[in-house]
Amino acid sequence: MQEHPNYQDILLVGGGHSHAIVLQMWAMNPLPGARLTLVSPQVQTAYSGMLPGMVAGHYSLEDTHIDLARLCRAAGARFIQACAHEIDIDNRTVSLLGRPPIEYDLLSLDVGATPARELPGSELAIPVKPIGHFYRFWQKLQKQVGENTSPFRLGVVGGGAGGCELSMAMAHALQGAVKKKQVEVHLIHGAAAIPQGYPVRARKLVSKEMQELGVQLHHNWNVNEITEQGVVNGSGDCLPLDQVILTTNACAPPWLANSGLSLDDKGFVVVDQTLRAQGREDVFAAGDVASFAPEPLPKAGVYAVRQGPVLFHNLRASLTGRRLKQYRPQKDFLSLLSCGGKRAVAVRNGFAAASGLMWRWKDSIDRTFMRRFSELPMDMADHTAKTKDIVDQRSGSSLSPMRCNGCGAKVGADILRRTLATLPDQHSEYLLKGVGDDAAVMDLPANHLLVQSSDQLRAPVDDPWIFGRLAALHALSDLFAMNARPATAQILATLPTAAEEITRRDLQQLLAGAIHELNRHHCVLSGGHTAEGSEMLMGLTVNGFSEREQLLEKTGARGGDCLILSKPLGVGTILAAEGAGEAKGLWLQQALETMLHSNADAAEIFARHNANALTDVTGFGLLGHLLEMLGPEGLSATLIAENLPLISGAATCIERGWLSSLQPQNANAYAFVENPQEWQPLPQWSLITDPQTCGGLLAAVPIDQAEACVGALLERGYTQASIIGVVTDAQNPEVSVHLRKSADWRALISQDNETVPGQV
Known part of the structure; x- marks a missing residue:
């Protein structure tokens, strides 16, 4: 164990009954300094006792399932939605499908059968x-x-x-x-x-x-x-x-076979009466995956539920030097x-x-x-x-009595060296000097424009790998909105003050997530800076190239254009509900799936269908970014409420009053709405000013290209892409937006333009 044994990572793999009990008890009595993380492939876990009633029709799916994401939020635990498929007990890592391994100090398995x-x-x-x-x-x-x-x-x-x-x-x-x-x-x-x-x-x-x-x-x-x-x-x-x-x-999950743990003849983890894996002090197992020696128990939920409190005590006792309890199965x-x-x-x-x-x-x-x-x-x-109160439970001493600011707040050189050594190789024909040098040196292609943008985010999720991906996509989206090709990126990362090993683990996951997305878009990390702070932050400066004639801007829309939105709205309100501990796990899951869907393909499709203007919908909300598109051209627009795509749960979050802290400022844009009374009773009224992290692209597309454009977006996986309104010539000196609950966008264009070239 380390010098500060209570400041370590406890990793729970699997969302079974025992782990649910551990999280519930942790929410009532957390251990300062110990970080709890749950890894589960689902955001909900079924309570087996009610499943027959669900099949019979007496209970709904929600009645019979525990919301793991919300439970983790209550417990102050990190929730990572992923499938475990390998354990390295020597290096204390668990491999996860599609993402880097996660490290632990204490591991508990409750993955069922x-x-x-x-x-x-x-x-x-x-x-x-x-x-x-x-x-x-x-x-x-x-x-x-x-x-x-x-x-x-x-x-x-x-x-x-x-x-x-x-x-x-x-x-x-x-x-x-x-x-x-x-x-x-x-x-x-x-x-x-x-x-x-x-x-x-x-x-x-x-x-x-x-x-x-x-x-x-x-x-x-x-x-x-x-x-x-x-x-x-x-x-x-x-x-x-x-x-x-x-x-x-x-039968046991087959991936346990190569774990190095002691297993019974059916592949289940052999545990002693304290629920510790046989021969290991840092691994526990409970529920169906555990096999008691010498007499295994029947695979029944009643045992897993009773094991939960014992597991809760023993995980904490392992870090604080207290005596472990024994689990005695009820006869x-x-x-x-x-x-x-x-x-x-x-x-x-x-x-x-x-x-x-x-x-x-x-x-x-x-x-x-x-x-x-x-x-x-x-x-x-x-x-x-x-x-956050990191205190040694036995000595009462603080982990670090004082943390410096300025350059003293940088992440240590050894942490950086060890982290960078684990990241995948990157190669670029444009980057001459990058990570390891004092500054990046790029070779610009002939006859191309350099396109640059910077963005920074506070972590909207506790999973640093997902956060790294989101931060990278959010920054890259500005390049996609101009139809530019990404080339290099530099990162500014702030890590919460923690023990050295925790900082290294978080930095490795954070950078690996960012590089995962940068590599997918043929963009390389060319450098950056790291520091310690009160919370996790990440910013990226991204560079890209574009030929002058291929560049798209947020201005240039024309009267008669169709407004097309590639992704649904609602990220801000769902994250606000999540911050209050009120969001359902399935809402958050769909919001994350929306945010992690890159805008790169959408940008290419909009360019191919001759978009006259293109922008990404981010912090200012749909209405704010639409006004930026219309203003310089002196245009107006009509939006159709029923055509606005929404993330599942977004309407409910709005109706319950969960608004982003940026929403009141975005609400100033309502002054440009001609007929607010038509939309104010609708959830879409608030959602058009809802700030979007990693939101979709908004394009003004010629009418004769609009339906083909939406069809191409749908085929490429933008399943809620929609024509949400039309651009009209301004009837008044000032830019304005007219709102309609429902309408046929073709009829709207016909009303505004008696003759529209290429009208379908």
């Missing part, structure tokens, strides 16, 4: 996990059954509690079709009775509930193969099925099985009962559990102050 795929033909079946994939299949299947009257045979393989609950839930949801014999639900299992591991009375009650729902049971049917016709047993008999779902024995616990409708079978200590009351009991327990994650305090300022 997946249905075993050793059955021949299992690739033809749908596994119940991951839940997100299964839920999309289930929605599609329900629609298919509703639209098709031909018989459909659905088979669930696996006679455990999960298979029983799932088959009853599906039979209940499809009850009308089951009664009409349009749908058959089959439960196939290799034992003589179901559910396996339950007392005789409980088995009888579950079997009775299944029969009443029309589920067809197949006892002692050992599935040897899955084919396109159905399932085949050891005797060669085939049970015809149209779709097979797997709820069979679980007997209340089991409540959902029975499709609002009925459940309760089992404990050999007693079993089935009724609607049991379901209401289960419903109350499940909803109470989920409220632990939805009703967390969100006092972000107070939480930040507490987690």
